[in-house]
Amino acid sequence: MLLVPIILLLFSMQSIAQMERKRAETVEPVETFWSPTLISQATTEHLPAGNLNVTIMHSFGIATTNPIQNFFGLDNVQNVRLGLDYGLTDHWSVGIGRSSLFNVVDLRTKYALMRQNTDGSKPISISLKGDLGIVTQENRQPFKDDISTFTSAIISKKVSEQIRLQLTPMYGYFGSVNGGDNNHLVSVGMGTQINLSERFAFMAEYYPMIGEKNPNTNNAFSLGLNIQTGGHVFQLFFASTRWHLEQYTMAQNREQFWTGDFRFGFNVNRIFGL
Template structure:
């Protein structure tokens, strides 16, 4: 009888020890940090790049459209829809979960652009890294015939993107941006700086309000206004549709900064849309 009681006591102590160990392991698993995703849903907010990245071995196909000024001869031009101002077709591929490369072509000036984006840091759930930081570079080449050397048709843009998803509903980003034109029209070489700002308010799993602003720091080019855009994202399966009103006809950062002569709040806005579709390779 004594051996039997001792045996049961040993078994009971072992069960208690195993249960305690499992509970400790569960607590350790809960404490593992994970990256915070879906701050903006797409690699491009409206015209600004975001800290969202395309997963490795995935391809993002984008179609970007902008139309004429909605308030100019609104009835005869059907609120600008009769005037397709600019179309950009683009492909971006995730080489890793942090690094992507892309190429696109805009109908305006027939600009071909090559870009890349890399995630330096990613916001995590334990707040050890409170923000996401990405670096994006873009090389643009005007391919429209203009009887000037190819070197004069080159422009670049570089942004350091800081973003934070403050809650399930609200995300904010700022992106110091540098743009350079080897030759801008008849003005010659130009260096421009801007401090982009963007935000997203997630209304539900399918809808989100977006806005972005591109104040140029320092000297503007003649006639240039700070670009502003206001939009709505609609997520449907593998597609994200972006509908927006914007002051700029461009979808490339350096041209948004250098070539926006419209003032959104004065009523000089146009309708546009982006379509994003992810394909697994």
């Protein structure tokens, strides 16, 4: 008779152990990047539902033009963008921002189709982004000519604890362009984040244009450093472009990074749980 309760006890202990193993094998999304934006390109990182990301993006003048007189470009503010992004769900966010250059107001949204997870069943992350830009600076042209749109498919992968890679086919459209410029622009953006420690990460991004690009423009390139401090992510970078919106980076990058035409800039990201 003593054998029966012993068998029942062993069976219950085995069941509890199996339940504990199942809890330990919970599948979670992988954190690929530290913020929703790499430097100017959007990443596959998403805000949790109910969280608000406040962004300040700042770019200065060319650092190598009269560097002493212009204090390496810091005396020449080129463009400032203030933005808000809100997570409607863990997979879908919406945002609004305003850039000081041309007083462009942008409305944007991003949705996660797939998120890389810890068990490897989803090996990559894929997100879709859409952006509507509106020039609000007085220019006496029809409203339709003030409109630009941008769409992209963002594909990323956490290769290792140190290396993250991203590829972003992107398309930009402008309702009105100057003579010789193109209404339709296509690029395949490239980006990477290389973690140096728990607080510091190296990052880079590139905009190689596909097909025709606007006259006197060059493929944009940026290098930067991520600094993570609690709820803040500071991003210090050198970039050829003064723009913080992808469609304008594709259309109006005049400088060449590797010939010394780069400018200093910084982004500040602060996430609030609401």
